[in-house]
Amino acid sequence: MLMQCLQNQGRYKFGQLIIGYQTRHLSIGGYMNKNVKLLNHTNTHLLQAIHLPKMQLIRYTGYRANASAQKTGMSGNVIIISVLYYGGTLVVSNVLSIGELTSISINGLSNFYTKLNKGNGSAQRIWEILDRKYEIPLNFGIIPSEKRKGQVIFDNVKFCFPARPKNIVLDNFTLVLRPGETTALVGRSGSGKTTIATLLLRLYDPLNGRIVLDDVDLRDLSPIWLRSHIGAVNQEPVLFSGTIRDNILYGLNPNVNFTESHLEEAVRRAHVDEFSSQLPDGLDTLRGVLLSGGQKQTVAIARALINVHTSVTAKYIVIFLSQNPTILILDEATSALDSVSEELVQNALDELAKGRICLTIAHRLSAIRNANTIAVLDNGHVIEQGSYEQLITQNVGTFKELVNEFMMKKFLVYTKSVQCMLRVICVK
Numbered sequence: 001m002l003m004q005c006l007q008n009q010g011r012y013k014f015g016q017l018i019i020g021y022q023t024r025h026l027s028i029g030g031y032m033n034k035n036v037k038l039l040n041h042t043n044t045h046l047l048q049a050i051h052l053p054k055m056q057l058i059r060y061t062g063y064r065a066n067a068s069a070q071k072t073g074m075s076g077n078v079i080i081i082s083v084l085y086y087g088g089t090l091v092v093s094n095v096l097s098i099g100e101l102t103s104i105s106i107n108g109l110s111n112f113y114t115k116l117n118k119g120n121g122s123a124q125r126i127w128e129i130l131d132r133k134y135e136i137p138l139n140f141g142i143i144p145s146e147k148r149k150g151q152v153i154f155d156n157v158k159f160c161f162p163a164r165p166k167n168i169v170l171d172n173f174t175l176v177l178r179p180g181e182t183t184a185l186v187g188r189s190g191s192g193k194t195t196i197a198t199l200l201l202r203l204y205d206p207l208n209g210r211i212v213l214d215d216v217d218l219r220d221l222s223p224i225w226l227r228s229h230i231g232a233v234n235q236e237p238v239l240f241s242g243t244i245r246d247n248i249l250y251g252l253n254p255n256v257n258f259t260e261s262h263l264e265e266a267v268r269r270a271h272v273d274e275f276s277s278q279l280p281d282g283l284d285t286l287r288g289v290l291l292s293g294g295q296k297q298t299v300a301i302a303r304a305l306i307n308v309h310t311s312v313t314a315k316y317i318v319i320f321l322s323q324n325p326t327i328l329i330l331d332e333a334t335s336a337l338d339s340v341s342e343e344l345v346q347n348a349l350d351e352l353a354k355g356r357i358c359l360t361i362a363h364r365l366s367a368i369r370n371a372n373t374i375a376v377l378d379n380g381h382v383i384e385q386g387s388y389e390q391l392i393t394q395n396v397g398t399f400k401e402l403v404n405e406f407m408m409k410k411f412l413v414y415t416k417s418v419q420c421m422l423r424v425i426c427v428k
């Protein structure tokens with residue numbers, strides 16, 4: 001109701017609505033902890049990225065939640081007093097013993113007290129998050145008058161996360177992402193691939209060096225403008241409570257000319273329909289958060305796809321959404337899919353990447369084979385770079401090792417499944 005009402009009044013964007021969604025549940029004490037969990041560190045970035053820190057709205061919904069919690073508390077008290085009053089009359093008329101009445105009251109009181117404490121703890125966490133100061137101010141920086149088509153350059157970037165200042169993640173990292181080209185990042189786990197995507201989204205600033213988009217340092221650009229030009233699908237797409245449809249459409253600019261057929265096409269191409277059609281309410285099934293990892297990824301891909309399609313006539317990620325993104329980040333976007341769906345979805349993503357600056361991070365060969373350039377990362381810098389054909393023909397090198405390891409893993413999986421099949425046949 002609240003969301004509908006505010007949306008009708010055009011007081012905030014659809015993405016903001018999600019927070020309304022989350023906080024709305026605060027009024028139902030039992031759900032409080034579950035929903036507050038969503039507001040963790042990563043999601044604070046998410047809020048930044050989808051322009052959510054409109055404190056007014058969040059505070060508004062926070063107050064609403066607070067008011068609702070108070071109402072719940074008060075109604076609880078009224079119920080207890082009524083029970084005591086009515087129970088007292090039953091005791092007087094010997095229908096109920098004092099012991100029975102006391103057990104009912106103590107039970108009710110302890111439930112109420114537990115919920116009250118849970119509510120207090122959760123509300124505190126929300127306020128802590130709302131009171132956080134953003135290190136990267138959102139409403140600051142250049143908003144270029146025209147859409148950028150140029151290249152992204154990571155120029156001698158050095159970076160470590162503030163939480164681990166001694167762990168240098170990137171050192172002397174230099175890479176050029178060219179418009180219309182797909183650049184794939186490969187490397188062992190922990191080599192810094194996702195960190196590069198994080199820096200491109202300007203969730204952190206480098207310690208040394210710079211990242212430039214069309215000769216402009218990202219630090220000089222408006223973060224809101226920058227993020228609105230980046231589309232991303234990541235390893236663990238964040239889905240909110242609400243329907244699958246809400247999760248695909250969230251962040252979609254309400255002013256764009258969106259039609260149901262755009263949604264249907266994105267759903268079909270991302271293969272969301274394969275599982276949504278089995279659900280009783282299809283795309284309108286609630287609790288999008290209960291989907292499997294692979295299903296969540298398809299929903300995130302549908303998000304990215306719909307933004308591209310609606311922008312043709314008329315807004316990732318998973319997490320970040322943008323209207324016809326100039327830059328596309330695919331961070332293990334198909335890692336949770338089975339091999340058949342992976343191939344189909346990969347084709348859709350390859351098409352999505354056309355004409356954009358695409359940064360793809362993947363462990364699977366199928367996701368990088370078509371990349372124009374593959375950069376192999378080790379200890380935070382590029383050690384090998386070239387096309388798939390160039391790198392694969394090298395006799396030695398990290399890329400070759402990674403490919404061999406990948407082939408070996410694939411072979412082991414294959415032999416295991418053959419063994420299983422043979423066992424089933426023998427048992428039969």
Ligand SMILES: Nc1ncnc2c1ncn2[C@@H]1O[C@H](COP(=O)(O)OP(=O)(O)OP(=O)(O)O)[C@@H](O)[C@H]1O
Nearest residue numbers: 161163164169187188189190191192193194195196
């Ligand atoms: N938020 C964070 N705070 C502190 N350290 C972090 C944070 N995120 C990542 N790291 C560290 O930074 C290094 C690089 O992590 P990153 O996620 O970029 O690696 P990756 O190459 O993407 O790995 P994977 O292939 O497993 O996803 C790791 O040592 C990791 O522990």
